[in-house]
Amino acid sequence: MTRNHGLHALALALGLGLASAAIPAQTVGYNVRTGDVWVDTRLGEIDDYGRHHREPFLDEMSGYYGAPRPLLVDLLDDRGWAPADVYYACAIAHALGIPCVDVVHEYDRHPGQGWGAVAKRLGIKPGSAAFHALKRGQVDTYGRWGQTIVVDRPVHVDWSRSNGGRGPGSRDNAGSQGKGHGNAGAGNHGNAGKNNGNKGRGNQKKGNSGNGGGKGHGKP
Template sequence: MKRLCLLLVLCLGWPLAAQAQQTAEKSDTYQVHTGDEWVDAQLQDINHYAERFPDSFLDEVERYAGVSRGYIAALMYTHGWHAGDIYFACFWGKVTEHSCRDSVRAFSRHVPEEGGFVQWSDVVNDDLGTEPTNLHWRALRHAIVASHDHWDRPVELDATLKRQLGDREQRDKRARAAAAAAER
């Protein structure tokens, strides 16, 4: 009887879980407009990464944005949020000294023009109560590069990021030196 109940729960719940997961089809239709084309392209890539490696994506956001894994997983699996939007909401919250929940609420409250969709550029400029600065965008861009490095994914840096962060070999060398210094 217990097995029958378990089987029934799995059969009924599986289609719902499958609908909410990050899929290739869902990623292909994903549109993001933060106001920064480089960030938009990276969020698209993060979306595709999360469809193949959802646990690594959740680990990254939990560890480096400081957001509960349960909350992030609920956004992705229960509420059907795109991984790129989750990443942006949580890391934007971090760099602007808001919570991820503040960003999620602002995005959810924002009403797009008829026939349109919610754009992060409108949310960050109008709904979060913090005027975005170059320092916020720089911190977000650095976080995106760090995430790609953690995932061992290639990331194309623009000239400014190359000047600020160096190439992958230079970033890895600095990370090893920092880890060695922390062990002392």
């Protein structure tokens, strides 16, 4: 009886071991935990944006948050940071007026604690003026990506179905191009109009049906 019980226990243990081996390892994603559900949700969407629209995401981080592009590429490609982590590190740095790499180093000192803990150590607490500035920064970022949102109002943006927004500076470029077309159009039409007018006055001056014809009929 004891022997059978031991064999049963061994078989159960082996079965559990094989079942565990068959389960693939799970990849742990970014650890948000900012202390604010609205911000956490936005970071989840920003993470999707960064994965679907890499270049506009890098442009946003370098153009508006002042992060060096080599640092961004290193974090995303070499260190395996999620776009949301990269965004929030640079957003915190921008709010505090410090280099993004300083926030990265602070995160590295206490990995796995979440961004809420990192922000608190740097002096940004949930509900503070600096924290609200981070929220407004998310609104501005969404706006540059072509989506209008309001702080603390529920919204869902599916960036996988979006073209990625206009991207930094493209609105100004589009405006410049439009002005260029307008000037070119005005010049061409104006010159064409003047030329047509000159041609018309020239024909009348020659008098194909007037002076020329009159002289012919008037001779004896």
